[in-house]
Every structure is written in structure tokens, then in C-alpha cells.
Amino acid sequence: MSDHEWVQGLLREELRGRTAYGAPQLDVPVRLNTNENSYPLPDEVVRAVSRAITGEIADLNRYPDRDAVKLRADLAAYCGHGLTAEQLWAANGSNEIQQQLFQAFAGPGRVALGFGPAYSMHPLLAAGTATTWVDGGRGDDFGLTAEHAVAQVRRHRPALTLLCSPNNPTGTALDFSIIEAVLAETEGLVLIDEAYAEFRRPGTPSALELLDKHPRLVVSRTMSKAFAFAGARVGYLAAHPAIVEAVQLVRLPYHLSALTQAAARAALAHADVLLGTVEAIKAERDRIVSELRLGGWAVADSDANFVLFGRFDDQQAAWRTLLDQGVLVRDVGLPGWLRVTAGTHAETTAFLNAMKELQA
Structure with a gap:
């Protein structure tokens, strides 16, 4: 028996045969596969964070x-x-925030409901907490209707319902009518994952507006994307104070280091400077959408800093063709589709030039 086999035998049954979450980390000229902010921290923010950490x-x-x-x-x-x-809670990235929600409100004998394709970490969080995961699915156009969402809630009676707005990997934001319909039907919590909220198009609201009316609502966010703070690992949620208090039952002691807290506070003090790149990224996103459509490709509407595009006869071969030209995008496992992060103008240009090697 190999080392792998005996370890698999000891592993919890629901974890056997799974692979760890993660995107390829390859040393290529243009990396547009993990939805990072391609712009480095401005010098004044670097100095402020350095001072805060030194202190x-x-x-x-x-x-x-x-x-x-x-x-x-x-x-x-x-x-x-x-x-x-009292309505905010912070942790090491929005992944840890969501894990704490699973630990506190889901777990053995309880159901978590999502609507895929969506963030691929959610079912892994369910598996890690022995929560039954149900994928309620979406339409062929990746859309989600209130009627479909409510029907899934009614059928499965989830302890935790997860909705991504904007959705990853499609980039689409949710209409409030869907969120409120789910809240009206469920007896559990509803988590709106707003990791990409700062990139939404004008007129697209945030679920933060609904918090005062819905005590079962939780909104999670991250500083990784719009704040260009992915390496610092800071995420947070906004919710009713009783939910925030409950989550603290499962957090590890002193889970957020003094250095992380200091760095995050320094970044927040310079939010206007850091968010200055958001409009530039949105412009590149819209450029990708426009030029790919002009080239005959199918492209999902996006309120995020990434774009889902296709349709390919073989998306793995298309991924390899782009990689051979030094451009790394993400194969999210959707047959016929790939996802690209909106980067700098130069990175976007490199991607669009690489796409010319593929025939729509």
C-alpha cells in the first residue's frame, strides 16, 4: 500500500479523492488567472503600511x-x-470568514445551498465542515431567477444559502428581487458573497443596503481585489450583531495577527488612493468584453474584474494556446468557457493579441 493509499484510508470519507483548491501558479509574462489586482500598491500606501507594521x-x-x-x-x-x-467581523480573507459561517451555522446534518457555476471554494468549505452541499444550478445563460432560487430553498431547507454577487466565474450581479425572495422563504442564513463589489457597473446596488431590513442576511467582502491587498489576506463580513457574536464562538484565538490588523487599517486610511485603480480595471474589463464580442466570441456580462468567455470546442486546448503565448487565464471547469482577469492596459493588450491565434 502506498503512502497516498493509507492516508486516503484514514481521511474522512467525504474528503477522499478530492484535490485542494487552487489555480496554477506559473511563471509567465502575463498572469490573468486569479482575479488579482494587477496594479502594485502606490508608494504612499507602501510607506503607510510599512510604518504601521513597524509600529x-x-x-x-x-x-x-x-x-x-x-x-x-x-x-x-x-x-x-x-x-x-458591532456589525462587522474580520478574518484572514473572505474564505476564512465563510468557513467560520459554515462552522457556526452549518455542519453535520445541515444543508448549504449554492447555485453553480459559482465560487468553487463553497462546496469545499461544506466538505470541510461535514455540511451537505446542494448545487441548485443556474440557467443555460448562467442566469438565476427568483422563482428557481425559491424553489430550491423550499425543496432543500438550507441552513445556509450562498449567493455570489457579482458571481464568480460568470461576473454577473444579482437583482435585489432574488435576494429578497430567498430571504422571505428561508429559515436559515443567506450569505451574499460580494468579493468583487467595488467593480460593479453604475446602478448595480450592494446587498449592504438590505442589512437593516433582514437580520438573516450576511454580506462578505475582501480587501484582496479592489484594494490590491491579496497578499495581506483580509476579509470581512457585515451582519446583525448577534450573528457577529455567534461567529466568534468558532474563531481561533487571536486569529488575526497584529501585523495584519495594522496593515489593513493603514490601507483603509488610504482607500481613496487604493481604489483609484478600480476605474482603470473596469475600463479594461469593458474593453475585453467589447473586443471579444466584436471578434465573434460569446461573453458573459460582468460586474467584476474578470470576464467569462467562449465558446470553445476544447477550452483546455484554447487555454494551452494562450499559455504558449505567455498569457495565463483560468480554466474553471466549464466546458467551452475560460475566464480572464482584467489587468493593466498592457496585459489586456497581450491577452487580446493572443486571442487572435484562436478562431471564433
Whole structure:
């Protein structure tokens, strides 16, 4: 028996045969596969973060603020909508935020409901917490209707319903009517994953607007994308204070380091500077959508910093053709489709030039 086989034998049954989440990390000239912000931190933000971290180093013999109160207050101020620190919670990326929600409100004997194709980490979080995962599916156009969503909630009675807006990998945002219909039907929590909210098109609202009316609603976000802070690993949720309090039952002691808290607060203090790249990224996203459609490709509408495009007879071969030209995009496992991150103008140009090797 190989080492792999005996380890698999000891592993929990629902985890056997699975592969760890992750996109290829390849050293190529143009990396547009993980929805990162392609713009580095501006110099003034680098200096501010450096000062903030330096200010914490002498006290690293002490544990950090376990409840990250100051950071939560700063996040509340950034989010607006009258939110307070008691309604915010922060962790190491929105993945940990969502894991804590699964730990606290899902688990053995409970159902989590999503609507795929959506964020591929959600079913892995369900597996990791022994939660029954149900994929409610979407239409052929990747759309989701209130009628379909409500029917799935009624059928499966989930403890946790997950809705992505904008959705990953399609980039589409949800109409409030869908969110409110689900909230009216469910007896559990509804999580709106807004990792890409800052990139939404004008007129597309945020679910943060609904929090004061719906105590079962949770909105999760990240600083990885719009804030160009992926390496710092900072995510957060906004919810009713009772939900925030409940999540703290499952968080690890001192889960958010003093360095992380200091860096995040410095970044939030420079939000206007950091978010200055958002409009540039949105312009490149819209450029990708427009030029691919002119080239005869099918492209999903996007309110995010990425674009889903196709249709390919063999998306794996198309992925390889682009990679051979030094452009790394994401094969998300949807037959006939690939996803590309909107990067800098030069990166977008390289991608569009590489696409000329493929025939629509």
C-alpha cells in the first residue's frame, strides 16, 4: 500500500479523492488567472503600511487584539450605510470568514445551498465542515431567477444559502428581487458573497443596503481585489450583531495577527488612493468584453474584474494556446468557457493579441 493509499484510508470519507483548491501558479509574462489586482500598491500606501507594521513589531511578544475592534470600526466606516463595529467581523480573507459561517451555522446534518457555476471554494468549505452541499444550478445563460432560487430553498431547507454577487466565474450581479425572495422563504442564513463589489457597473446596488431590513442576511467582502491587498489576506463580513457574536464562538484565538490588523487599517486610511485603480480595471474589463464580442466570441456580462468567455470546442486546448503565448487565464471547469482577469492596459493588450491565434 502506498503512502497516498493509507492516508486516503484514514481521511474522512467525504474528503477522499478530492484535490485542494487552487489555480496554477506559473511563471509567465502575463498572469490573468486569479482575479488579482494587477496594479502594485502606490508608494504612499507602501510607506503607510510599512510604518504601521513597524509600529507593531516591538510588541510582538504580546497577543494581538483578539476582537480586532479598531479594524472593525474602520471597516464599518468604509462600508457606510450606518454600519457599526458591532456589525462587522474580520478574518484572514473572505474564505476564512465563510468557513467560520459554515462552522457556526452549518455542519453535520445541515444543508448549504449554492447555485453553480459559482465560487468553487463553497462546496469545499461544506466538505470541510461535514455540511451537505446542494448545487441548485443556474440557467443555460448562467442566469438565476427568483422563482428557481425559491424553489430550491423550499425543496432543500438550507441552513445556509450562498449567493455570489457579482458571481464568480460568470461576473454577473444579482437583482435585489432574488435576494429578497430567498430571504422571505428561508429559515436559515443567506450569505451574499460580494468579493468583487467595488467593480460593479453604475446602478448595480450592494446587498449592504438590505442589512437593516433582514437580520438573516450576511454580506462578505475582501480587501484582496479592489484594494490590491491579496497578499495581506483580509476579509470581512457585515451582519446583525448577534450573528457577529455567534461567529466568534468558532474563531481561533487571536486569529488575526497584529501585523495584519495594522496593515489593513493603514490601507483603509488610504482607500481613496487604493481604489483609484478600480476605474482603470473596469475600463479594461469593458474593453475585453467589447473586443471579444466584436471578434465573434460569446461573453458573459460582468460586474467584476474578470470576464467569462467562449465558446470553445476544447477550452483546455484554447487555454494551452494562450499559455504558449505567455498569457495565463483560468480554466474553471466549464466546458467551452475560460475566464480572464482584467489587468493593466498592457496585459489586456497581450491577452487580446493572443486571442487572435484562436478562431471564433
